[in-house]
Amino acid sequence: MVIVEREDVLLSLMRQAKLTGQGGRPKDIVCHTCLSEDRIKEILSDLVKTGEVTQQEDGTYHLSPSGIQAAETIMRRHHVLETFLQEMLGMDHEMAHAQACTMEHHTTDDTINRLRRFLRGKRECPAVCPVNPDYPGHQGYMGHHGRRCAFKSLADCSHGDKVRIDAIRGCGRGGRLADLGLIPGERVTVKRRMADTLLINVKDCDIAISPEIARSVLVEVEN
Amino acid sequence: MKIGLIGNPNVGKSLIFSHLTGIGVEISNYPGTTVDIHSGVACIDRTSVEITDLPGIYSLDGEADEERLVRDMILSNSFDVIVVVLDATHLERNLYLLLQVLEHHIPVMAVLNMADEAEKQGLHIDIKTLSQMTGVPVLLTSATLGKNIAEIIPVAKLRATTGTYQVAYDRHIEAAVRTLMRVSANDPTRVKALLALQGIGTDPSLLEAAKTISSEMDEEHRMPVSMLLAGNRHHAASEIKQKIVTKTPVKEMFGLDNWLLKPFPGIPIMVLTLLTMLLAVFFIGSFFEELIVEAFEIWVLAPLAAASLDPLVYELLFSFIIAIQAGLGIAFPFVFTFYLLMSVIEDTGYMSRIAFLADRIMHKFGLHGQAIIPMVLGLGCNVPAIMAIRQIGTKRERHIAAFLITMVPCSARTVIIAGIVSVFVGLYAALSIYLVILVLILLTGFILSRFTPGNQLGMVLEVPPLRRPIPVMVLKRAWINIREFLVIAMPLLMVSSVFLGLIGFYGYLEIIEAVTAPLVHDILGLPPFASTALLFGILRKEMAFETLVVLAGTANLPEVMTKIQLYIFALVSTLFVPCVSTIAVLYREQGLKTAALISLYTVFLGFTAGAVFHWLSSHGFLF
Numbered sequence: 001m002v003i004v005e006r007e008d009v010l011l012s013l014m015r016q017a018k019l020t021g022q023g024g025r026p027k028d029i030v031c032h033t034c035l036s037e038d039r040i041k042e043i044l045s046d047l048v049k050t051g052e053v054t055q056q057e058d059g060t061y062h063l064s065p066s067g068i069q070a071a072e073t074i075m076r077r078h079h080v081l082e083t084f085l086q087e088m089l090g091m092d093h094e095m096a097h098a099q100a101c102t103m104e105h106h107t108t109d110d111t112i113n114r115l116r117r118f119l120r121g122k123r124e125c126p127a128v129c130p131v132n133p134d135y136p137g138h139q140g141y142m143g144h145h146g147r148r149c150a151f152k153s154l155a156d157c158s159h160g161d162k163v164r165i166d167a168i169r170g171c172g173r174g175g176r177l178a179d180l181g182l183i184p185g186e187r188v189t190v191k192r193r194m195a196d197t198l199l200i201n202v203k204d205c206d207i208a209i210s211p212e213i214a215r216s217v218l219v220e221v222e223n
Numbered sequence: 224m225k226i227g228l229i230g231n232p233n234v235g236k237s238l239i240f241s242h243l244t245g246i247g248v249e250i251s252n253y254p255g256t257t258v259d260i261h262s263g264v265a266c267i268d269r270t271s272v273e274i275t276d277l278p279g280i281y282s283l284d285g286e287a288d289e290e291r292l293v294r295d296m297i298l299s300n301s302f303d304v305i306v307v308v309l310d311a312t313h314l315e316r317n318l319y320l321l322l323q324v325l326e327h328h329i330p331v332m333a334v335l336n337m338a339d340e341a342e343k344q345g346l347h348i349d350i351k352t353l354s355q356m357t358g359v360p361v362l363l364t365s366a367t368l369g370k371n372i373a374e375i376i377p378v379a380k381l382r383a384t385t386g387t388y389q390v391a392y393d394r395h396i397e398a399a400v401r402t403l404m405r406v407s408a409n410d411p412t413r414v415k416a417l418l419a420l421q422g423i424g425t426d427p428s429l430l431e432a433a434k435t436i437s438s439e440m441d442e443e444h445r446m447p448v449s450m451l452l453a454g455n456r457h458h459a460a461s462e463i464k465q466k467i468v469t470k471t472p473v474k475e476m477f478g479l480d481n482w483l484l485k486p487f488p489g490i491p492i493m494v495l496t497l498l499t500m501l502l503a504v505f506f507i508g509s510f511f512e513e514l515i516v517e518a519f520e521i522w523v524l525a526p527l528a529a530a531s532l533d534p535l536v537y538e539l540l541f542s543f544i545i546a547i548q549a550g551l552g553i554a555f556p557f558v559f560t561f562y563l564l565m566s567v568i569e570d571t572g573y574m575s576r577i578a579f580l581a582d583r584i585m586h587k588f589g590l591h592g593q594a595i596i597p598m599v600l601g602l603g604c605n606v607p608a609i610m611a612i613r614q615i616g617t618k619r620e621r622h623i624a625a626f627l628i629t630m631v632p633c634s635a636r637t638v639i640i641a642g643i644v645s646v647f648v649g650l651y652a653a654l655s656i657y658l659v660i661l662v663l664i665l666l667t668g669f670i671l672s673r674f675t676p677g678n679q680l681g682m683v684l685e686v687p688p689l690r691r692p693i694p695v696m697v698l699k700r701a702w703i704n705i706r707e708f709l710v711i712a713m714p715l716l717m718v719s720s721v722f723l724g725l726i727g728f729y730g731y732l733e734i735i736e737a738v739t740a741p742l743v744h745d746i747l748g749l750p751p752f753a754s755t756a757l758l759f760g761i762l763r764k765e766m767a768f769e770t771l772v773v774l775a776g777t778a779n780l781p782e783v784m785t786k787i788q789l790y791i792f793a794l795v796s797t798l799f800v801p802c803v804s805t806i807a808v809l810y811r812e813q814g815l816k817t818a819a820l821i822s823l824y825t826v827f828l829g830f831t832a833g834a835v836f837h838w839l840s841s842h843g844f845l846f
Contacts, residue, residue: 168450176683178453179282181316184446186457192484195583197592199484199686203316203457206688208579210591210681 002043004105007074008033009043010052013063014071023060077112078104084115152221154188154198155214161190163219180207182217225273225301226379229293229324230308231317232279233572233687235336237261238366239308240276241695243375258288259703267376274376275302283323284421284449288613294423297327304330304383306375311341311348311363312688314468318460319453321357325386326414331359332383334375339365345473353467358387367693390459393451395443396420399436406432421449479689483576493580496568501602504561505637511556512638519548535728542724546717546763553765554713557634559705561603566700570692575684582682588665589672591616591682594624600704601631605805607707609812619677625813626671629801629821630664630828632657635764636797642768643793648786656794663798663828712804719762719803746830747791748837750784760796762803767796787840791833799829 012032016024026040033040044061047053052067063071078100085096157163165186168177181203182188192199196211230236244263261276277296278289285291297305307324309317314335324331335341335348350361360382364371392400396417403416407429411419418424419433420440437448444451483489523544532540568574574596582592593615601608608628612621632640645653726732732755739758740751747753752774760767771792775783784792800822801809809818 167446176281176285176287178450179285179319180683180685181319181457183450183454183457185454194484194486194489194580197579197582199579203313203461205313205316206686208575208582208592208682208684208686210582210586210683212679212681213683 005033005035005039005043006047007070007105008035009040009047010063010067010071011074013053013061014068014075017063023056023062025060073109074104077107077109080112080115080119081107083119088119152219153215154190154200154209154217154219155196155211157190157193157198157214157219157221159190159193162222163188163190164222166218166220169216169218177213177217180205182207187222188219224270224303224380225275226304226306226376227275227277227296227302228306228308229277229297229320230279230336231281231310231313231320232685234279234308234310234317235366236279236308237276237699238693238696239334239336239364239372239375240274241699242366242369242372243274258292260292265376267380272376272380280320282320282453283327284418284423284452294418297324297329300329302329304332304379306332306334306379306383308334308336311335311337312344312346314346314348315457315460315464318463319456322388322390322456322459325357325359325388326390326417328385328412328414330383331386332375332379333357333359333361335361335363336366338363338370339368343473345471347469347471349467349469353463356388356463356466359384390456392455393444395440396448396451396455399433399440402436403429403433417452421452480576483573483689484579486580489576489580493577496573497599500561500564500568503564504557504603504634505641507560508557508634509641511560512552515552515556516548519544519552523548538724538728539721542720543717545724546720549720549763549765549769550713550716553635553638554705554708557637558603558708559701561634562600562607562701562704563697565600565603565704566697567692569700570690570697572687572689575686578682578684579686586679586681587672588627588668589623589675589679590620590627590668591679593682593684594620597624597628598631601628601633603634603704604708604712605629605631605633605801606712606808607704609805609808610707612812616680616682617677619675619679621813622675622677622817623668623671625809625817626821626824627664627668629805629809629825630660630667630798632660632797633764635802638765639760639768639793639796642765643771643780643789647781647789652786652790656790656797659794659832660797663832667824667828711808712802715804715807716763720766723759723762723766746837747795747833748841749788749792753784753788753792756792757796757799760802761800764796764802767792787836791836791840794836795829795833797829798832799826801825 009029012029013024015032016022016028026037026044029035029040029044030037035043044053044055047067048055048061052064052070053061054064055061081103082096082100085091085099086093091099154163154165165182165184165188167184168182186202189201190198191201191206196214197208198211198214199206199208201207228236228240240261240263243265245265249262258278260278263274265272265274277293280287280290280293282290283294283297296302305324305327307321309321321331321333333353335350335353338348341348348363350363354361360378362371362374362378364375366372391397399420400413400416403419404411404413407416407426409426409429411426411429415424415426415429416433419426419429420437422430422434422437424430424433440448440451483492524541527537527540527544530537568577577599578592578595580592581595585591585594594612597608597611597615600611605628608631609625612624612628615621615624640653640656644656726735735758736751736755739754743749743754743757744751753771755774756767756771759770772778772780777783780789800806806818806822809821
């Protein structure tokens with residue numbers, strides 16, 4: 001909890017500095033966080049001890065250079081997480097922001113770097129259907145910027161898996177699949193797997209699908 | 224008044240249709256397709272009602288032949304009332320189609336069939352609420368028990384109305400529809416605008432406008448418009464279902480599927496089922512064939528021979544009657560028995576399980592599981608089997624399937640193998656011919672899948688629950704298949720039989736024999752008269768056998784040919800060139816090029832296989 005509170009205080013000081021160009025008082029910080037004024041004072045004095053914050057004579061607190069650096073790291077984490085949640089998982093902005101606010105404190109730098117690489121790398125992924133590269137006009141159905149490549153397809157699922165459809169790469173039989181109820185968001189149970197052919201249950205109906213079609217259905221395992 | 228029955232496949236629609244119309248059903252072909260439409264007339268309150276059974280479809284927006292046909296018929300207002308038949312046990316998926324039909328703003332009524340099944344599964348369906356929500360009358364029926372079937376036409380007549388329910392689409396789509404309806408010159412209806420967004424329609428200006436909008440929406444949602452629409456509809460269907468269906472848990476029954484769909488014992492069961500079926504056809508068939516052939520000999524051919532007619536007239540009549548005799552002798556005993564048993568298997572829903580089990584193997588030939596169905600049908604007669612290819616996927620798949628099916632030994636070829644090889648050489652030798660053919664089919668498929676251009680799409684096939692077969696439906700299915708045999712194969716049979724008779728009459732046979740004999744003798748090691756018999760086999764497969772007997776001058780063939788010669792003769796005549804009827808259907812379904820290619824390939828294959836066996840035997844490797 002201490003880390004969360006410390007980082008929140010650092011962030012709100014930075015925000016305050018950006019807004020007004022001046023340092024913040026405990027009172028201002030209360031507005032940004034949900035902490036009590038006493039608790040904030042406690043944390044601030046702790047931060048002064050570790051050298052991330054300096055206290056001025058007029059009672060305002062300022063970020064020291066090391067404090068600015070720490071706050072910026074947190075801001076970066078927040079930004080990466082929010083982008084990931086919003087663009088990759090399709091969450092709306094407010095939800096993504098709120099989630100990123102809590103996640104930012106516990107995510108290691110390594111995770112953040114990997115996520116950043118993922119976001120950047122996948123953006124360069126060729127968004128062409130692997131099965132049918134000439135099929136016109138369906139680049140990009142792999143989700144935003146074709147980054148869905150990293151997801152699991154129905155063909156990777158095994159007997160008894162319960163999955164949720166994430167996206168369907170729009171080549172070939174996309175239409176027929178949609179008519180049978182295989183649409184993004186739909187829950188599917190893999191009833192049987194015989195070699196690579198799958199028998200799945202969608203909307204209480206059993207459907208046999210060939211491996212090449214299963215590969216075009218991207219899913220998330222729910223179990 | 225005209226009523227159209229529409230619904231998903233496997234909802235018991237055809238059975239309802241049979242109940243409503245009884246006998247006197249007319250089957251017509253929709254121009255440009257091989258999709259069958261069944262129509263019949265029912266008499267209710269002294270007025271006749273024309274009922275049409277449309278092919279089973281999952282959606283009205285698709286591009287498959289059936290879907291396009293049903294959509295066109297609905298758009299052209301071919302019916303006064305549409306009766307949507309829904310499967311009460313799979314209501315959610317079935318409601319999807321109902322919602323689509325409601326969009327068309329025509330009088331509709333909904334029939335929830337399989338009420339008894341639903342009850343068994345503990346499903347309670349509130350049809351009153353469904354009726355209120357959709358605005359159309361709803362009837363709960365059970366076609367297998369005949370429950371409420373008699374109500375369908377009166378309700379359709381008196382109460383069917385255009386529905387009030389409208390699927391709430393994504394706001395972008397709603398906006399697009401509004402724009403299209405406002406902007407376009409011909410005042411398109413809502414449904415026309417929706418179809419135009421998916422690139423369906425006839426109005427070029429509307430399509431042009433819709434294309435611009437839909438590509439924008441594509442970009443924005445990262446999803447084709449059709450998928451967006453499908454998603455919205457499924458969502459609506461699921462909401463309706465939640466309001467009207469309550470499920471009380473019932474004890475799960477033991478599923479036979481646990482066995483049928485596992486590699487073991489599923490695959491042995493499949494092989495056993497098919498083998499048993501073939502053997503049954505063989506025994507039942509040969510029994511009846513003898514009866515029919517004998518009857519012809521006694522009642523028709525003997526009096527004809529005694530009538531002392533002009534030789535030419537006699538030859539013509541004789542060939543004609545022989546053709547009918549052979550046709551009936553093959554058609555009813557073998558082909559019909561086969562299709563009868565086949566229909567039982569299809570009607571239980573086992574066929575789609577076979578497709579599932581066979582999918583992997585078929586992929587090795589560039590096909591998919593669904594293609595096993597026409598291949599198995601080919602064991603009866605190649606003609607209906609080639610017609611059935613239409614249902615499977617892409618051009619590439621149809622091309623490969625056509626090749627393989629023409630190699631599948633049909634009933635007539637079974638007659639040759641059974642009549643020559645198993646009688647004079649031995650049962651194992653007869654089975655070995657099947658094995659050789661199977662290996663050649665596998666090899667051909669394997670090679671074709673490497674060299675045929677095009678994409679492989681794979682199958683998406685619903686596997687319906689296992690059901691007890693219903694006699695009416697079994698007969699109907701069997702009839703549809705045998706009808707193709709009677710309509711296409713039989714007339715050609717007669718023409719070619721008469722043609723052959725004339726050739727023989729004017730003495731051209733000797734010339735042909737003189738030309739082909741060296742080839743047949745040197746390569747295959749067969750006596751000269753065998754070449755004529757082989758040629759006859761092109762016109763009618765089983766005729767190769769009959770001609771051989773006639774030309775040999777004895778029914779006891781081992782007197783004039785060695786065992787290996789008989790074996791090679793049977794093998795070659797089974798493999799090479801499909802019969803005239805098959806070539807005709809190939810030409811019609813697949814085009815001249817494919818038909819010619821397949822014929823040439825099979826000639827090559829037949830002679831090569833024969834030559835290889837001849838070489839082996841002359842070098843002392845066989846027998």
